[in-house]
Amino acid sequence: MSRRETLSDHKPLLATLRGERQDIAPIWLMRQAGRYLPEYRALRAEKGGFLDLVNDSDAAAEVTIQPLRRFGFDGAILFSDILMVPSAMGQSLSFGVGEGPALAPPLVDTALGALQAVPARLEPVYGTVRKVAAMLSPQTTFLGFAGSPWTVATYMVAGHGSKDQAETRRYAYRDPQAFAEIIDAIARVTIEYVGKQIEAGVEAVQLFDSWSGSLSPAQFERWVIAPNAAITAALHARYPDTPIIGFPKGAGAKLAAYARETGVDALGLDETLDPVWANTTIPQDMPVQGNLDPLALITGGETLDQAIDFILSAFPERPHVFNLGHGILQDTPIDHVDRLLSRVRGAR
Structure with a gap:
């Protein structure tokens, strides 16, 4: 057996991210470890708040594994939070x-x-x-x-999330040099942070740019494409066998430039994108992930079945990881997840 055949047999998700199409699309779900599961809610009630779970490596590992026990997904996604990076950079992080x-x-x-940087705040994540x-x-x-740096920066600048990231966008226009320093600092910490995740045992990485859709094309080039390209290049140089998934939510027509210019190995598609359009627009051999609407x-x-079938049919030749277009929602019925898995895995 070749190395690729062995990898495909044992890790279909990793093989797909490396460019090998599977007869049955491997599947994992964004936020699959979380609030829709009763076992998660029970553990959180026992441990306390969200950060208490994230900073307890035993508890966070348990949360990461819970959906695998129940559903047998092809991938496990680390249970943590994107704002651990600004916490390590010296901001105080809290969840009310x-x-x-x-x-x-x-x-x-x-x-x-x-x-004042506090890199020790990331140690529990590596333990997990x-x-x-x-x-x-x-x-x-x-x-x-x-x-990704833009999305992390929106929280760091404003101190909280928002619907349109207006405060951070104003800041970036008003003082682009100062904002570039923030973006560059986030990118540097992210490279080290992701690198240590890889060294501790992760096999692929996703870069979440959840708020990239709020930017104009020129700002998207500067604050999304450029820093993600720098992160990807640095990680590829150090860890050439580790695939990187880029997920620029809301990118729309800017997705093609992101796919060409960032150097990511695979592309996450949100639920607003037509998968048929995506299949004809992005580089021919690039693996894709997504893009079922969480609703x-x-x-x-039948609504779910038709949506699944449409997505599967949109990628007849391309390596495809089945996933949602964004995170699974808290009120998702567990039997619907079972139905999703059966539908995807029953498809040929």
Whole structure:
């Protein structure tokens, strides 16, 4: 057997990300470890808040493994948060009850140089990776992740999330030099952070740019494509066998430039993209991931079946990882996930 045949037999997701199409698309779901699972809710109630789970390597490893026990996904995604990077850069990270994350001090009125880096805040994440890597079956691919610089910067500048990232966009226009320093600093930390995830045991990495859709084409080139290209180049130089998935949510027509210019190995598609258009637009051999609407999964039934079949038919020759177009939602019925897996794995 060749190395590729062996890899395909044992790790279909990793083989797909390296460019080998499978007869049955491998599957994992963004946010598959989380609030829709009763076992997760029970553990969180026992441990306390979200950060208590993330910073407890034993608990975070358990959360990472929970959906694999229940569903047998082809990939495990590290349980953590994209805002661990700004925490390591020196901002204080908190999650209020019923609220989104908060970072202090916000960089809209605090100089980047005033932050005191605390890299030890990332050590629990590496501990989680080591624990999960020791627990996974030989068939399961272990995915690490990080937020891309633009998306991370939107939280660092404003101190919180927002619907349109207006505060950060204003800052980037008003003082592009200062904002470039923030982007470059995030990229440097991200390269080291992802590298240590790989060294601890992850086999592929996803770069989440959840808010890339808010930018104009010129700003997208500067704040999304350029820093992701720098991260990808650095990681490829150090870890050439580790595939990198780029996920620029909301990129729309800018997706083609992202695919050509960032150097990522595979491309995540959000639910707003026509997969047929994507298949004819992005580089011919590039693996893709996605792009089921999370609300179609909640709806279930024939609606879900038709959506699955349409996506599968859109990539007749291309390496394809089945996934959602964004994270699984809290009120997703578990039996709908079972139906999704049966439908995808029953397809030929």
